Structures are given as structure tokens and as C-alpha cells.
Amino acid sequence: MTEAKKEAEKLKKEIIVTGNEKPNVGVYVCHCGVNIAGVISVEDLIEYSKTLPDVTVARDYKFFCADTGQNIIKEDIQAGLVNRVVVAACSPRMHEPTFRLVLKEAGLNQFLFEQANIREHSTWVHMREPEGAYEIAKDHVRMAVAKARELKPLEVKKVSIEPTCLIIGGGISGMNAALDLANGGFKVYLVERTPTIGGHMAQLDKTFPTMDCSACILTPRMVDVARNENIELLTYSEVVEVTGYVGNFEATILKKPHYVDQVKCNGCGICVDYCPVTCGNEFDLGLASRKAIYVPFPQAVPGQFTIDMDKCIKCGICAREDVCEPEAINFEDEPEYLKVKIGTIIIATGWDLYDPTELGQYGFGRYPNVITGLQMERILSSTGPLVGKPARPSDLKDPHSIAFLQCVGSRNFRDGGNQYCSRVCCMYATKQARQYKEKHPEADVYIFYMDIRAFGKGYEEFYESAARNYGINYIRGRIAEVSEDEDKNIVIRAEDTLLQEPIELKVNMFVLSCGLEPRADAGDIASLVRIQRSSDGFFMEAHPKLRPVDTLTAGIFVAGVAQGPKDIPDAVAQAKGAASSAAALMGKGEIELEPFFGSVDMARCIGCGMCVENCAYGAIELIEDRHFGTVASINNALCKGCGACSGNCRCAAIDVIGFTGEQIFEIITKRC
Amino acid sequence: MSEQYKWRYGFFLGCVAPNRYPMIEASIRAVFEHLGAELLELEGASCCPAPGVFRAFHIPSWLVIAARNITIAEELGVSPITGCNGCYGTLRDTWVELEHDKEMKKMVNEHLAKVGREYKGNMEPKHVVQALYLDMGIDYLRDHVKHTFSDLKVAVHYGCHIVKPSDKRPWGGEYENPTFLDEIVELTGAKSIDYKDKFMCCGAGGAVRTAVKEISADFSREKLTNIREAGADIIINCCPFCHLQLDLGQMEANGIYKDIIGEPFKVPVIYLTQLLGLSFGIDPNQLGLIKNHELAGVPPFISIDPFLNIVKEQLI
């Protein structure tokens, strides 16, 4: 501890506030550099604040959130000048916790604080109308002071936390988060909806920029997950309901029927030889087939088989004793529901690939030799249908020329397009181009790009080497249209924007570097756990810089591409961040919640029961009181403080602590 | 509406069809009458005005004159209908733009008020093909087919403004690979063959033909090369200006680019309703397919006899 801190500690005395004494409000107007002071006159605002009732102190400072700024407030509290604090600055969603801590450290009850938002809601949105911004700042300060005068000291609510985490999604992000938490001693439920963990990374052949084999780094992790005794792996399962709140969630998980006894099945795979039904293999993106009884790929974890009942014709051959010796086939298998108690949730549901069919000018779906980047991965992959001998789909011949097109579906502001940059396509196309050149140095490989974004560690070097050592041709220009010639070659039209000339180019195969999209059902997941999505459809973090793995719902974290496009290193980093945030929360054993509850004035309550109906948490019941008869009673352990009860109370008998009717009326009343 | 008609439209003629290719006008009138659709005359209608030319000079003038043309149909309480992609572009774009831009609509009506007109925007401008495909429907058309021409290989030319800009057109946003015209053509038993750059522009529009005729002819040269390579017997189109460019322009290209073209092109150019009318059993005379004049320097510049020879057998 520094000397200054020791000194402050010595000085600190507790300021006892009962709530009944005269409020002494301190108003602290923050310049926030030029963000506020550059638009409105802070001096005028201070002078105005001094005219408000019960304001004893009004001060300004460059940054009240900084150490020196905090000390100004603390000194006033300790000096007995103020017992209610109003900071006029940024959004309380940014710094309310900071300033509450200031009060706490100064010995004042932390709930005697109110923040006036004069940055996000004033100087930033009205920067071109400074007069209007100033009027709003004045009103927001006045409204905050009005509420501050009505503030009462409150005690925090402490609840215990279940040291268990539910992770939705078993890709590289979900697996890494699961392993970190499990290794830290927490119990983990890892729920994956397909029959295997591994996610999209399992489909990749090599990873940029190091060119290490994807399977070699992924499959050992998959095995680790399966073996870890703290991880309960629930594949072919989906979370169907989540109730409760931070520390005390309850999730219902649907275990879909495999129709193969997962204990008895020894993964021998004889059934596959006998199964008469052939269908497209999702794992190989339609480039290869599988049977109705299947594992998605040979290294799948778990390795037991599943019957795809949409495809199965129920011939029963696989169930024959001579086919399935362990007698694992069970056509009567039923869905199972599992209820689990958990303290935290990590959403790692990953991504879908942009479907380029709607971009008719690129011929995807019409011309066989137009493929997506993910299909190219399977074509290049040594575990893919072509066992690492890349060929084009129409005739399985080696393509001597390949063109890649970047930003397919990305940076696209038309309906159906994605406005964002997908962050991985420049590098994966470069990687695939290099892989192809390694096998066929004589081939002509073109990458049509708008901007090459090589921002990661080692990426620019990777790109440079692709051009210099591998001779990959980078052409700056977006392909405008393609057509097919009689030999199924693709004729490309584009502009070489650096030459400023149109070009026409014939290639054997055309790869669309499609971007990453939110899962098609991301909206359902968001509703399921009640978190928000950003305008791009990915799950929204609580703060883009400071809380990148938290969501706005306490106890729920996001990891990987579910939050936004990212490459493997970033996805893993975020997964580890989410795991450590979840661990930090669960490690304490209990958490402090805002003590904002409904509160019933029994003298007014007539026991109509309207609030009972409107409470989404079942926190209210009608009781018989000795003095007041039938009245509503609120269980603080269940109450979340939403106030739906109070909003509907016909006799104004229910109030919400923290947002009381009295406080809001004070805010409403015009006193200027 | 008189009893015998199921549909009623205001026939917006434009310029090229009535004044240069009257066989197109004749065939549209004949086919619509046959299908039970009444075409009312839009008395005093002017040039649409052409979207590539007048719109390019002065957008407000273009809007005002176009709106005036639409008001003539509005007064009759019918949709203006046109067989020309250019007129369609002008009338429909005006209709959509004035729907979205209230300020502009006000401006247009201020000028129209001076001649005692008011533009309301309550009548949707339509294309002949739109009426056939969306109002009447493929099944209705199929019921009228009498003769089929299974030996006929057709290169369908859509033109541009019938499908684009797609956000102002009724085809559900499809512009890369529309099929409606092929579907109508194939009702006649003819085969719509695929050819390179099928949806490419004829080259006449956008004021290019007026500016540099040779460039328009070069568009047509490329288009016709692809059509010839694909082995098409005829070209079917749905726009008099494309029709002109592919017919007259074909002759021009044969002259200007004879070194590149080699053997001159001689692909007959037929307007959609001419083919459709034949299939419905309408007298070829009414469809403008039979020449009964001695005039020189008038279309068709490329003989349509090869076409008539192919369909002759089926017509008997």
C-alpha cells in the first residue's frame, strides 16, 4: 500500500446517514477532457448547480473518474460537506460502479449516489447544437439533484453462487473455456448440438499464419475435454430453457435421441458398411456423402454413432446381431430432459458461413466449379473427400488456375449483405492459395481483393511471403460477374482498379471467400438467455473496450465468433477471458447485487393480486396479515426489482427501492 | 368496363413503335384484343420522355413530362401500359420516385397545375410483358395456345429496363437471372436457348445511339456474335428500341464491323407479341409479319423469311 493510501485510510471515518437528516448534495461536473467541456460551459453549469436546493458544493474537474478526481469527492465527504453525491459526467452504465466505490471508500453509503448523464445523452448527441446540449445538461443535473435529495442508504443484497458453468457450443472457444474452468476446479456442462465437439475448426485443414495442421492442435483438446472429470459433455443436446439469475440459474437441456446406445456402442463402424441410405455429409459441405447411421468425421468426440432419423428408412439392418454385436441400436430411443443448476453461462455458439447463392452474378449453385472458401478447405484437406489431392468438383481434374474473390457478402451494404469485415477471409484465402501452390507450383492463382487486411501477429509477413515466395497474384478489384464456358471453366469479368482497365480472365475453379455470419438462430439463443445482439446480429458485449466478454446480463459471458468475427487466436483468447471472468465471479462464493426490490405498503394494499399476475419471477404472493388483512408480500430472494408490480398497482401500494415513486416524481416536477 | 373485356389498360405508344416499327404496335393490339384486354388510347401522349436522353439532360423536366403522360391514363382510371422498356423505365421510375419523394411530387404538380393537370400516382405503369405474366398469368396464356413451334430455337433478349433497377420493378428483386420472358416464349413450344451474356444490353439506350452510333453497333455485334454461336434461329425481344437496335443495328454492324464479323449476321428479330400471336392463331397480317407495301428503307432490315419458313409448317 502506498503512503498516500495509508494516509487516506487513516483519515477515513464512517459517515453515518440515516436518510432523515437534511441532504447536503455535492455536484461534481466532469469536463471529460473536451468531450463535455468542449461543447458546453462547465463554469455556467457549476453556477447553475449552486442555485439548486440543498446543493452545498459544486465543483468541476477534468476527469472525476481519475484518482485525483475521486479524491476531490472523497475529501468533501470526509469533511462533512456532502452526504449525497451527484456526478454529472458520462453514462452511469460506464462509471456508476466507480463512483459508488468512491463513496464506499469515503465511508458513505454507496447508494447515496446519482449520476447525471451529460455526455452520451447531451454533449455527444447534440454537439452541433451546444445551446440545446447545455439546456439538457442543466435539466439532467437538476433531475439528478432532485433524485439525490430523496436517496436513502441501502444495504447490498448478497447471494451465494453455484460454482458451475454452462457452456453452450463445443467449438474451439467453448472447449477452451470449458478446459480452463474445469482445470480451475469448477464443474462445467458443455452442451453441443451436433453429435461431436470440435466445431468449424475440425473442418479446416491448416491454420494461418503458422500453417500448422488444424486437426493436430484440435483433436488432442477434444480428447482432453472428453476425459476431464469436471466436464460433463452433452453432445447432440440443446439448451431449451434458462431461468434464474446470476449465481443461481437453472437450465433445461434436451438430449436428443441418438437411436444408438452411447454406452454400448463401441464405435466399430460396421453398421456403416451395411446401412443402405446415402446422403450428403454436412461436415464435407455436400462434397462427400455419409450414411444415415454416422459419426460426422473419424476423429469425432465422442466416437459413438448416431442415426439421422430424417434419412433413416428403418430397414433394421444395422440392428441385426451380426452387424451390431454390442446390440447398441435402439429405435425406441426417446429425447431426455436434464435440469441443471449453474452459476454462470458462457455462450460460444460460433457462426454460419454466408450463403452466396443470392449473389447471382457469381454463379454459386449454378456452376459446379464455383465453391465457397469452406468447401475449399475440405477440398484441400488431407482428411477431406479428396484426401489432400485437390481437384475441381465438375470433373475431379487438377485446376491449373484458381481465382479467389474476397469480401463475398461482407462490407456489403445491400439487403442481405453483411456490412462488417469478417476479419478472417483475407488470411484464409491467402492460406488456401499457398496450400494449393505448394502442391501445384505451376498453377496460376489469383486473389481478387479490395483491401488486404493482415492485422494479426505474423499476418503481414504471411501475406508478403504469399506474394513473394509463392507468386500468388493479387489483383485489386471486385469481380463483377462470371460465366461458364463449354468446358465448365469460369470466365471472370472485373476491373483491375490499379490499372483502371477491365479484365476478362478464364480460370478452372473459382473460390468465394465468404464471410462469417451470426448463427441463423442467434435470435433464439438471445431470447433464451435474455442477452442482447448488436446490429450485425452477433451477441453484444457489455462494453466494447472494457467488458468485451461480459454481456449486459450478469453472469452470462460470450466467447468466440458468437460475439463477432474473429480468427482462432482471438477466439481462444476471448474464451479464456470469458472463463476467467466466470471463474472470478464464481470463485468468491457469493455475489453482491443491487438492493433494488419491490416493497409493499401494507396499509395501502387492498390485496387485489394484480401484482402477483404481473410478476415474471413468482416473487409475490398474497398473505393474510394480522393487521392489514389480505396483502401482497414480496420475496426479496426472488425479486429482481423490475417494478412491473409497481407500474400496475392500482392503489400505489408497491414501490421500487432505488427507483421510488417519490424519487421519480421529484425528477418529473419542473422546478426551474 | 365492357362485358367482353377482362382487363383494361391505357396504351402508351411511345415513339419507336408507332413511328418506326408499327408492326409491333399492330401485334400488341391484336394479341391484347385476342386475350380479352381492352387498350384505351392515351390521346395526346408525348415521348415518355426517353430516360437515357432527357433524364440525362434535366431530371425535373423528365419527371414533369413523364408525370403528364401518366395523368392521361389516370383521367381514364386505367394503368398506362407500354410495350417499350424505355417508356416503362421512364413511367415506372417516375411513379416510384414520386411516391417516395413528396417534395418532388409537389414540384411536379406545381408545374402541371399550370396546364390544368394533377398527378396522383394511383395508376401503376405496366409493361406489356408484366400484364401478360403477372396480370393474366402463364396458365391463362397457355389456354390460348393453338400452334406450337417445336423446331424454333429462340435467343430471348430481355433488354435492361424491364428488369432493372430491380428495386423499382415488379419481379421480386430478381435481375441476374430472370425467367419470365423465357417462360412466355416457351409457351409457344419454341426453345429458349442459353447464350453467353444473355442479359447484356443491346447498346441503343442511355443516349449512346444518338451520341455515337458505332458504339451501339459494337454492343450489337457482341450480342449477335454470342447469339449466332449458340445457334439461335431468331431473336425475341420486348422493346421497340432494342428491336430497332438489333434489326437496324444488325445491318449497321454488318457494315461497320464487317472485318470482325465475317459472314454477315442475318438473325430475324421478332417482337414477343408477334410470336405469341402466331401461336394463338392470329392472322399473321394482323401481327405485322406480312409485308404488303413497296416502301424502301423501312424495317424489317433483316429479313424475317427464315422465321416464317420455320413456323409455316406448324401453322397449317
Place this chain on the structure above:
Amino acid sequence: MTVQTEQETGKNEEWEPKIIAFLCNWCSYAGADLAGVSRIQYPPNIRIVRVPCSGRVNPYFIIKSLTDGWDGVVISGCHPGDCHYISGNLVARRRFAILNELLEFFGIEPDRVNFMWASAAEGERFAVLIRKATEKVKALGPNKKFEKKW
């Protein structure tokens, strides 16, 4: 009051409405913050009050705001199905559907009270909705229904 003098001198165009906006903490308040962070500009007519949930907004708050001279009221919550408190926004929606009729009964133009949804990701939408609400209230002129005439 300055507003009044302006009215009396007929300077109607310069009058700017004052609107009180009750925004739920989880969606709309965050959306308003995002509008700020993105520097999306909208007219300086609203004063924002943070509430936990749109369901918290008692109809009396709205009536009180109007009787106290605010020219308009905005209540904004999460989109249906996205409520942080499961269904508070739906409770609010039902309540305000009824309130609308009551306002008419009182002789208050229902356009003064605007109920809307804006998520934490919809800074742009928030600004658009506020612009629209401001225009609506502006068209109605100052709220003088509750003003005592001396």
C-alpha cells in the same frame, strides 16, 4: 415563463418542446448511450430518466409529467421477447394501450405519449424514433391543457 411570451408574440416556430423520456436500463438507455458513443445527432428535446424496466413506468408518471407541463412523454423498452425481466415490456405495452384511450378521454392528444422499442444495439433507431416523436409533439404545439388560466 419564456415559452409563454414567445407564444404570445406569435413566435411559434422557435418553440421547442420539452419531452421526458423514461428509458429501461437494459435496452433503450443503453441504446441512447450507443447513439452518444456513435455521435448520432438528434434534436435536443428530450430529458432522459433511467428506470429499471418499461414495466416500472406507472401510468401516473405519465399523467404527472403532462400535468407538470412536459410537452410530451416517451417510454421506451426492450423489443418484445427481449425483455431483461422476461415480460415487463409486455406488461407495459398492455398498460399503455389502455392509457391511450384514457388520455383521449382527458382531452390530451395521444401523440404526446410515445411508446417504443429500441435495443441496446439500436443507437441509430433510437435517434430516428426520438426525431419522429419530437416532430409529432412539435406538431401539436405546447402542452397547455393543464395550465391554470388566470
Place this chain on the structure above:
Amino acid sequence: MSDNVEKYIKRKVHKGMSTKISQKFIDAGLEKIRACINCGTCTGSCPSGRRTAYRTRSAIRKALTGDESVLEDIDIWLCSTCYYCYERCPRDIPVTDLIIKLRNIAVEEGYILDAHFGLATNIFYVTGHGVPANGEANQKWRDLRESYGLPPLPPTVHMHPEAVKECQELLKSVGFIELMDNAKKLKEERAKAAEKEKKEE
């Protein structure tokens, strides 16, 4: 300096950007022009660019940077308005509309081809049709109409002289005639200045 060296020297350095042209787009609600990432989808889609010097993207770029040569060159008049660039632009820029607007600006500045000027003022303004069938010179077209069983003149402006007047009145009212007169004046002035320069040399 000898003639030989002269042709290798080109002292043309762009001096920053001018919003002279782009501001007109922004005023007309076409501010999307500023979102261009120069991907070249427009030029690559352009059937005209495959045979002429017209480069859609370059024209847009010139407009955006204020290079007025885009108004002088014939290039923008070689767009056949096929709308592929409009449909495919990933930034949702209405490219074809921009080219049309660019032509409007060019006409304002007096850059209009003689053929276009004649079509507008001598044909369309006088007859109400872009391709007329009236007048002595067009007798064969009236005969052709009759040969297909149609009346010699269509029931358009050709049968309604009062409608021609009405169109003319509208064109005056909306400022078309003024625009054309001004364009002609600017064009003549420019021609004179060029001639003078030539003489001086």
C-alpha cells in the same frame, strides 16, 4: 525545349480534393457516393467499358475528387444505362443514377453533344416525340403504318397540336428551355475562346 522532350513531360499533379461536383450529389440526396471503396464492380460490370474509354469507377472517383474533366469528356455519355453497376454495387450506391446526375451537371455547364442538343430542341420540343412521324420527310413512315392497317398518325401528340403546346409550356415552366439556351451559350463561348487561343498561338 525540343518537341521530342515536350511529349514526355506532363506537369500534372493533383492538388487535393474539391467538393465542387460532389456537393451537388450530396444536395441531391446522393451522398452514398462518399461510401465508395473503389472496388471496381461497376467498371467490371460495364458493357460499355469493354469497348470504350468510359470507366464507371473513374468517373465516380473524378466526381468525388472534383476533377472537372469528367464533365468535359464524352465518356459519361457512353453509358447505356443498363443498370448492372447500380444493381451490383456492394456499397448500395445508385451508380447509374449518379452518372445521370453527372450528365445533368455537365449540361448545366454547357457540355452537351450537338446531336443531343438537336434531339432535345429541334425534334422533341417541336414535335413532342423523340422519333416523330409527322412532317413531309416522314411520309414513308405514315405509309408504313397504313400498310399494317393502322391510321397514318398515332393518337399521340401527333393528332393533338394542343398537346404539343402543353408540353412546350411545361418545358418552359420547369426551366428546360432556359437550361438549353444557357448550355448553348456556354458552349459557344467555349468554342470562341478555344478559337482565339488557337489564333494567338
